[in-house]
Amino acid sequence: MNEAGAKILFVDDEKSILSSLQRLMFDEPWECQFVQSAKEALTFLEKNAIDLVVSDVVMPEMDGIEFLAEVQRRYPSIIRIFLTGFARRENVTRALTEGYSQQIIPKPWLDQELKDVIRSALRQSDQQKKHGPKFQELINSIPLLPPLPKSYSQVQDCIIGEEVDIEKMVDLISRDVAITSALLHWANSALFGQRFRVDTVKKAIVVLGTNIVKSLILSESVNRTLAGNLPTSAGFDLLKFKCHSIATATMSCMLIKSLHGSDAELQDRAFIAGLLHDMGKLTAASFFTEKFAAAVEKAKEGSCSLYEVEKELLGADHAELGSFLAEWWTLPPYITNAIRWHHEPIFGAIDQEVVSAVHVANLLSHQFGYGDDGKKTAYEIAEEYRESFYLTDERLEILQVETGTILKALCCRQ
Numbered sequence: 001m002n003e004a005g006a007k008i009l010f011v012d013d014e015k016s017i018l019s020s021l022q023r024l025m026f027d028e029p030w031e032c033q034f035v036q037s038a039k040e041a042l043t044f045l046e047k048n049a050i051d052l053v054v055s056d057v058v059m060p061e062m063d064g065i066e067f068l069a070e071v072q073r074r075y076p077s078i079i080r081i082f083l084t085g086f087a088r089r090e091n092v093t094r095a096l097t098e099g100y101s102q103q104i105i106p107k108p109w110l111d112q113e114l115k116d117v118i119r120s121a122l123r124q125s126d127q128q129k130k131h132g133p134k135f136q137e138l139i140n141s142i143p144l145l146p147p148l149p150k151s152y153s154q155v156q157d158c159i160i161g162e163e164v165d166i167e168k169m170v171d172l173i174s175r176d177v178a179i180t181s182a183l184l185h186w187a188n189s190a191l192f193g194q195r196f197r198v199d200t201v202k203k204a205i206v207v208l209g210t211n212i213v214k215s216l217i218l219s220e221s222v223n224r225t226l227a228g229n230l231p232t233s234a235g236f237d238l239l240k241f242k243c244h245s246i247a248t249a250t251m252s253c254m255l256i257k258s259l260h261g262s263d264a265e266l267q268d269r270a271f272i273a274g275l276l277h278d279m280g281k282l283t284a285a286s287f288f289t290e291k292f293a294a295a296v297e298k299a300k301e302g303s304c305s306l307y308e309v310e311k312e313l314l315g316a317d318h319a320e321l322g323s324f325l326a327e328w329w330t331l332p333p334y335i336t337n338a339i340r341w342h343h344e345p346i347f348g349a350i351d352q353e354v355v356s357a358v359h360v361a362n363l364l365s366h367q368f369g370y371g372d373d374g375k376k377t378a379y380e381i382a383e384e385y386r387e388s389f390y391l392t393d394e395r396l397e398i399l400q401v402e403t404g405t406i407l408k409a410l411c412c413r414q
């Protein structure tokens with residue numbers, strides 16, 4: 001990210017605090033402004049564009065909570081952070097859950113920690129800008145962006161360069177029954193072509209490879225974290241969503257296999273991108289529950305696709321939301337790209353074949369009944385994609401049967 005020139009406004013009624021912050025920020029490439037009251041800050045914001053506001057909570061006249069609520073109302077694209085000694089106070093917690101503030105830094109702060117939080121907030125702001133002001137507002141209304149699941153980063157830590165600490169990885173994975181069972185199923189599935197039974201996590205890791213293992217852990221953890229607490233009224237069916245993702249991953253991998261039989265890395269990429277392609281639906285359902293449920297209902301009734309209705313009701317579709325989260329977690333660009341363009345593959349700038357495979361596999365998933373958006377109308381595949389993946393009637397039949405077998409083994413019955 002280009003951090004230089006990022007604009008930050010610090011607000012605190014104590015002059016000594018502002019002076020320490022000023023000294024601390026001196027060698028950073030950011031343009032920092034320091035004001036002593038919320039009123040002064042609001043006047044400053046009327047005339048100046050700012051990326052990030054860091055505010056004290058307890059201040060005379062207008063306090064930090066009122067101030068950040070006002071910033072959220074007037075300038076929803078600005079990222080808001082509290083710097084406070086009262087992190088546990090009820091009203092501060094409320095400010096977090098209601099989204100007035102997106103992060104809290106405790107006072108007294110640790111210099112490096114404060115800089116890291118600011119750096120990460122600026123990275124978020126930079127990414128949001130690329131998507132335009134409407135999207136910025138939408139993302140900034142999310143109280144806290146979910147962090148990269150811990151289970152994923154722990155497994156990632158077992159891989160240093162080309163070296164993999166397989167014993168440590170086995171130990172981590174074996175603690176989770178659902179992930180262990182999913183790995184064993186996949187390792188024994190026809191997709192990964194094993195002739196011998198894979199009955200241990202260690203063998204499964206060897207058969208699948210660390211990238212596939214990581215993606216399965218990521219999707220399982222994301223499903224749990226984001227969909228775990230969703231009410232039934234959210235219009236989100238987790239089982240259907242999982243089946244749709246698995247079917248898309250399977251077919252996307254098969255499509256690439258039919259073109260590049262010996263390129264295992266490309267097949268893995270297609271599988272991973274297919275598995276994660278609709279991650280944005282979970283994001284939409286968990287953070288914009290009512291609007292997403294309304295979008296699902298409207299899509300069921302009308303002739304538009306879910307993503308088109310999402311654009312209308314939310315201001316962004318699940319492809320944008322999912323790719324934003326993938327970027328935020330710094331997942332590899334081919335994943336972000338496939339998530340972003342799986343409905344409009346023509347715009348996918350890199351890994352065109354993977355994006356196209358995910359696009360076609362997604363449409364086929366819907367056609368074969370593994371859809372999750374309640375649409376009844378046909379999902380047509382453009383002629384150019386039918387040709388490039390040699391999708392004859394016979395080939396489609398094979399894809400449908402093989403996908404059905406794999407999904408059955410993974411307990412996904414529609």
Ligand SMILES: [Fe+2]
Pocket residue numbers: 277278307318319342343362
């Ligand atoms: Fe989608």
Ligand SMILES: [Fe+2]
Pocket residue numbers: 244248277278362
């Ligand atoms: Fe999809």
